[in-house]
Amino acid sequence: MCGIAGIFHLETAKPVDPARLRKMTDSLVHRGPDGSGIWTAPGVGLGHRRLSIIDLEGGAQPMLTPDEAQVLCFNGEIYNFQDVRAELETYGHEFHTDSDSEVILYAWRQWGVDCLKRLNGMFVIAIYDQRTKQMFLARDRLGVKPLFYAPVSDGSIIFGSELKALLANPLLRREPHLPAVDDFLAFGYVPDQTSLLKGVKKLPAGHYMLLERGKPEPAPIQYWDMDFSQRSKASAGTLEEELVTLLKDAVGSRMIADVPLGAFLSGGVDSSAVVALMSEKSRRPVKTCSIGFDQQSLDETGYAQTIADRFQTDHRSRTVAADDYGLIDTLADHFDEPFADGSALPTYRVCELAREDVTVALSGDGADEALAGYRRHVFHHAEERVRGMIPQSFRGPVLGWLGNIYPKADWAPRPFRAKSTLLSLARSGAEGYAEAVGVTTPSQRHAIYSSDMIRRLDGYQGESQMIDLMENAPAQNGLDQAQYADMKMWLPGDILTKVDRTSMAVSLEAREPLLDYKLMEFAARLPSNLRVRKGQGKYLLKKSMERYLPQDILYRPKMGFVTPIAQWFRGPLADEARNISEAGALGRMGWFEPKALRKIADDHISGKSDNSRLLWQLLMLDKSLSRLFNL
Structure with missing residues (x-):
């Protein structure tokens, strides 16, 4: 795991100041404390900070081919690099290191942009090809690793793993982008589709760009997407066995490392499943860690200990005070853009604990998005059945009127909040879900905006992005649409941003086996009743894990980190x-x-x-x- 930064002149091959590039690169020292390097040529520069994981001696970057025709900076891990290397060797390519970085270089040389179809991993790739004068930028399919970029006044595009790398360049214009403020207040994070700084962009998940001298800045090109429009016709038993096989492959491929490796263990279904499969693959006790709270109502360490005992892991837990608000400024520094998911604080603490023993930790993130594990998915699925039975011509005026006069009861459990349910049912499925997944409503935001802010927003509402994603999703039903939108917006904007920034803050590499793209594609083809059944999400995952995990772990209510x-x-x-x-x-x-x-x-x-x-x-x-x- 690493941090990268770069400068590429689109118009003329102006010299790149190595000192400026080094300043951008050094702003990412927390992402790569083990080494650094910069490389410049007319009109281009690449910088790298390294956290050594694979081939500790031979994987230094920027990495050049022997003929210096291509140069690479890479952040992430390619989990199938050994298979890709074996295929490249059949084409006559010779390797001088054991790193996945060198495999990417020759994969680009052999297949160009089609190399992305062969790579399974989490990554941001920057390759400058001196033969074509092109800069190739690519981001992994799900958006596990981030890339920010922006045009600046000297005609160059600057890019980096975090916004702070761009902020270190004095040419970056610092002007707020007001729609992003509304996005943030709507959802609690700034989505990948925008940035709080005008002109700054984020390369979308599953996209690449080819910057070429003498040509204008190109639009990103999508090379992969989730597709919920197809359904598997296999039996439930066959799909259960296929899921277990995919889970084992995903976990096993992420256990390859030349440094100490462990796992986060919350005691929930997802992290427990990962630890169970790691234990099956490992000859040694798996190193696990968990964070508890000094308030009993927030503490899950007992469940984590149950799994640790069951699989005889080398387990460590630490209790933190519920008033652990001293991290607020630290988190603000590492996130750069505003981020209001309160679980970032305990996530930082568990990363900090893990880093004391290991350099790589596997997490359970991704299953909720892939297999409909959030309560909002279950509620939305039920509401969609109602929408299918009652025409909009009735729902809109009648249920909307009932919802408006019904008393507000935020204190009540969600099933008893009739006001929010009625108002949601009065809307389209996309509109209802966009508000359900949000933190504030448009009316709540307008109540605190100044009149000038309302004028400058000119009717913009952050929910429109979620609604557009759902209405244009490759999907068969409302549950598909909700999951697709979460994959495109919530997952990279909230969950993966949280894990990336908190783990990298302490120089820890977090790996997400449940986000393996083959597993994601499989999950998208599942019938709805194998995702949501009898008011429970992640049905097939829980069913498949009954052979590994106890019932009270599989079927207890979802909790998560609470602050x-x-x-x-x-x-x-x-x-x-x-x-x-x-x-x-x-x-x-x-x-x-x-x-x-x-x-x-x-x-x-x-x-x-x-x-x-x-x-x-x-x-x-x-x-x-x-x-x-x-x-």
């Missing part, structure tokens, strides 16, 4: 909540009504209402703005 932010804003962070409206960066930007922000803070602190999620978003936005715009 007690409501209590924080009534206690140690109360002053920060009050100061957001005036003393912070938000007050100076002029985007919000100070009185509205003060009321949100005062109502929460007094206990009149629970505004903790919105306050958390505003706090993280405030801290991000302070860093991005030096406020």
Whole structure:
């Protein structure tokens, strides 16, 4: 795992300042503390920070072919590199290292952009081909690894693994992109489709770009996508066995490393399944770790210990205080853009714990998106059945009217929140799901925006991105649409961003076997009743894991990392909540009504209402703005 940075002049081969490139590269030292390198030629420069995982002695980058025709910078891992190498050797290619990096170089040389079809891994690739004067940039299928890029005033495109690499270049213009503010408040993260800095872009998952001197900046080209439009006709028993085989292959391929390797273990279905399959593959006890909380209602370490005992892992756990808010500034530094998923704090702590023993850790991320594991998938699937029975001409006016007059009950369990259900059913499936997956509604945001902000947004609503994805998804039903949209937006924007930034902050490589693209393609073909059944998501995964895991692990309610932010804003962070409206960066930007922000803070602190999620978003936005715009 590494960090990369680069500069490519589109118009003329101007010299690249090595010092400027090194500054961009060194901003990523946390991603690669084991080594660094830069390479420049007329009109182009590549920089690399290395976290050594495979071929510790021979994998240094930037890496050149012996004839110096191609040069590579690469962030990630290619899990099938040995198979690809064997195929390349049949074409006469000779290898001088044991690294996956060299395999990518010769795969490009042999197949060009078609090399992407052969690579199974998490990656961002940058290859400069001196024969064609092209810069090839590519991102893995699911978007596990990030790449930011932007045009700057000297005619070059600059790029890097994190936004901070671009910020280290003095030519980057720092101007806010207001639609991204609405996106962030809608969802709690800035989606891959946009950026908080105007002009900065993120290479989408499953896409590549070919930058070529003398030509304008090209649009990214998609080379892979999820497809929910087809259904497998195999029996449930056959599909169950196929799933187990795919899981074993995915876990086994991610256990290849020349450094200590372990796993995160929360005690949930997904991480427990990964640990079970790792234990089956490993001759030694698997190293596992988990984080617990000093509040019993938030603690899952007992379940993690059950799995550790069952598979005799080398297990470590650590209890952190529920008021572990001291990480807020650290996280703001590492995320660059605002990020309001509160589980980032415990995720950072478990990465920190893992790094004490290992350099690589396998996680259970991805199964919820692939196999409909979120409660919102189950609810949406049920609501779609209702929509199919009642025409929109009735649902819109009648259920909408009932929803508007029904009392609000945010405190109640979701099945009893009739108001939100009625309002959702009054809308289209895409509109209802976009609001269900969001943090704030358009009306809630408009209530705190200044009149100038509303004017400048000109009717834009962040939910439109989710709605467009669902309405244009390659899908057969509403559940397919919801999962597709989550794969394209929620997964790279929230889940993978969280894991990438928190793991890289402590120089730990996190691998996600449940995001193997072959497993994803298999899951997309499953009939709906093998994903959601009897009010439970991930049905086939749980069924297939019954041979490995106990019932109380497989079928207990999903919990996940929980952070007690409501209590924080009534206690140690109360002053920060009050100061957001005036003393912070938000007050100076002029985007919000100070009185509205003060009321949100005062109502929460007094206990009149629970505004903790919105306050958390505003706090993280405030801290991000302070860093991005030096406020």
